[in-house]
Amino acid sequence: MADSKPFDHLELAQHKFDPNPVDPHPVDSHPVDRPKLEIRNITKVFGKGKQAIVAVDDVSVQLAPNEFSCIVGPSGCGKSTLLSIAAGLMQATAGDILVDGEVVPGPGADRGMVFQNYTLFAWLSVADNVAFGLKLRGLPRAKIRDRVAYYLDIVGLSGWAKAYPKALSGGMKQRVAIARALANQPEVLLMDEPFGALDAQTKEQLQAFFHDLWEKTQITVFMITHDVEEAIFLSQRVHIMDKTGKLRETVNIGLPAHRELDMKLTPEFLDYKRHIVYALRFCQTK
Amino acid sequence: MSPSQKRYLKPSVFWSIRQGFPSWLRPVLTLTALAVPLAIWSLLSYGGFISETFLPTPTAVLSAGLSMQEKGTLVTDILVSSGRVMVGFGLASLIGIPMGIAMGTFYSMDSLFGGFVGTVRYMPVAAFTPLMIVWVGIDELPKVLIVFLGIVLYNAIMVADAVKFIPNDTLNVAYTLGATRRDLLFRVILPASLPSIVDTLRVNVAGAWNFLVISELLAAESGLGYRIVRSQRTLQTDKVLFCILVIGCIGLLTDLAFRLLARWLLPWAESTQH
Numbered sequence: 272m273a274d275s276k277p278f279d280h281l282e283l284a285q286h287k288f289d290p291n292p293v294d295p296h297p298v299d300s301h302p303v304d305r306p307k308l309e310i311r312n313i314t315k316v317f318g319k320g321k322q323a324i325v326a327v328d329d330v331s332v333q334l335a336p337n338e339f340s341c342i343v344g345p346s347g348c349g350k351s352t353l354l355s356i357a358a359g360l361m362q363a364t365a366g367d368i369l370v371d372g373e374v375v376p377g378p379g380a381d382r383g384m385v386f387q388n389y390t391l392f393a394w395l396s397v398a399d400n401v402a403f404g405l406k407l408r409g410l411p412r413a414k415i416r417d418r419v420a421y422y423l424d425i426v427g428l429s430g431w432a433k434a435y436p437k438a439l440s441g442g443m444k445q446r447v448a449i450a451r452a453l454a455n456q457p458e459v460l461l462m463d464e465p466f467g468a469l470d471a472q473t474k475e476q477l478q479a480f481f482h483d484l485w486e487k488t489q490i491t492v493f494m495i496t497h498d499v500e501e502a503i504f505l506s507q508r509v510h511i512m513d514k515t516g517k518l519r520e521t522v523n524i525g526l527p528a529h530r531e532l533d534m535k536l537t538p539e540f541l542d543y544k545r546h547i548v549y550a551l552r553f554c555q556t557k
Numbered sequence: 558m559s560p561s562q563k564r565y566l567k568p569s570v571f572w573s574i575r576q577g578f579p580s581w582l583r584p585v586l587t588l589t590a591l592a593v594p595l596a597i598w599s600l601l602s603y604g605g606f607i608s609e610t611f612l613p614t615p616t617a618v619l620s621a622g623l624s625m626q627e628k629g630t631l632v633t634d635i636l637v638s639s640g641r642v643m644v645g646f647g648l649a650s651l652i653g654i655p656m657g658i659a660m661g662t663f664y665s666m667d668s669l670f671g672g673f674v675g676t677v678r679y680m681p682v683a684a685f686t687p688l689m690i691v692w693v694g695i696d697e698l699p700k701v702l703i704v705f706l707g708i709v710l711y712n713a714i715m716v717a718d719a720v721k722f723i724p725n726d727t728l729n730v731a732y733t734l735g736a737t738r739r740d741l742l743f744r745v746i747l748p749a750s751l752p753s754i755v756d757t758l759r760v761n762v763a764g765a766w767n768f769l770v771i772s773e774l775l776a777a778e779s780g781l782g783y784r785i786v787r788s789q790r791t792l793q794t795d796k797v798l799f800c801i802l803v804i805g806c807i808g809l810l811t812d813l814a815f816r817l818l819a820r821w822l823l824p825w826a827e828s829t830q831h
Contacts, residue, residue, distance in 0.1 A: 380735025
């Protein structure tokens with residue numbers, strides 16, 4: 272038994288991932304008519320010459336308006352780099368980012384972003400944090416007040432408007448960060464593992480909460496996550512990236528539009544999970 | 558496993574690192590640290606082990622102070638010196654803080670000023686004092702300038718470091734909320750670095766008194782540093798010690814004032830108490 276691999280006895284090895292499935296879907300084979308967000312042939316190379324590392328290799332993704340898409344992949348495969356480029360926070364080596372058909376050369380309020388470590392402004396109260404983008408735009412004070420109240424209500428933190436971030440728990444801080452991004456009413460919401468730093472219970476609560484929020488606001492979302500279940504639960508399409516920085520596959524999630532947490536235990540859900548987990552395992556070995 | 562093989566951290570109260578400390582022990586140790594040197598000083602001076610001129614007794618120092626007060630010079634000296642420190646330090650902050658913020662914020666400013674700040678910082682200000690007399694004269698201006706020169710670059714460097722420590726994501730998030738570079742500077746960088754700026758000022762004010770005494774070595778007519786130098790020449794060590802102690806007390810009060818200012822101005826800042 273010295274040569275047997277650790278999981279052999281579970282017969283998992285028999286379910287090998289098939290990189291050439293019978294009905295092959297070329298990457299992003301469902302071109303969207305007028306995409307809200309288009310990531311077009313983005314390549315990012317770090318370093319020069321022999322030490323050059325290709326973090327993102329000619330990736331193209333289109334997001335339809337109101338679509339929720341997730342991108343999953345092994346650690347260090349370039350997902351965060353791709354998202355930073357989409358947000359305009361990093362320059363791509365090649366390729367363009369387009370919002371509503373127009374090339375956007377830098378960051379802006381049209382692409383809001385939620386980070387993994389909250390990044391709330393410590394010197395502002397919760398309400399002032401949520402109002403930050405609105406104040407930058409110079410909206411009238413009454414309008415700001417109403418919008419802040421509305422979004423604080425949506426995330427369930429109306430009572431904490433005057434508190435400072437240091438008084439909040441991790442889950443609450445993330446909800447404020449989400450309210451702050453949404454209150455600015457961006458065209459697209461980009462999220463970089465927003466629930467990664469939270470414990471399992473809070474994570475599930477926030478997943479369900481965020482799904483309801485997305486249904487209500489109909490905002491276009493592009494999200495990175497390590498959690499395959501989370502990706503399937505929240506999105507309509509899941510993109511799989513591999514370690515070489517290429518987009519491997521796009522999986523259409525054919526679950527009903529409205530999701531409940533219990534769906535995670537249904538056979539259909541598990542089929543998707545199985546497919547994606549094996550795809551990731553295959554990517555891991557590359 | 559035999560007992561000798563089990564290894565664990567031996568408990569310790571006095572040497573505790575981040576494992577809690579009895580609250581009564583803190584003031585006890587602080588008072589001990591003040592009382593023991595005082596006791597040694599008293600023993601050596603009252604006991605006659607060291608002569609009066611080299612180490613005056615605590616009472617001699619206090620009575621020297623009293624006599625200066627009676628002569629009417631003490632309050633003037635304190636006010637004059639404090640004024641010079643305030644003006645010099647104020648200028649050093651007015652120029653050093655914006656310079657530091659610029660250096661910390663913009664790659665371009667850092668490249669432009671970094672070299673200059675990095676080298677001139679090492680030039681001893683005391684060496685400039687004779688040049689000061691030649692360039693600027695002997696009244697108030699050279700004294701204020703010496704305090705200014707001594708502190709300004711340290712303010713700039715420490716503030717620049719504070720700005721560089723702001724996490725990338727804090728700035729990035731502002732970009733994604735629609736901030737322009739101007740918005741970023743005034744609405745994010747400034748407030749985010751404010752606690753460090755106040756702390757920088759608190760720390761650097763101590764150095765200001767040091768440069769003040771150096772500056773009063775020049776032809777000064779009044780001031781605590783002047784008093785120290787004059788008393789040294791006549792071996793009135795009791796007056797020297799008293800003036801030094803006065804400066805120390807002013808320093809402690811200033812430190813306290815800065816801490817209170819920080820707590821009042823910046824209630825949102827994370828404290829560093831564990």
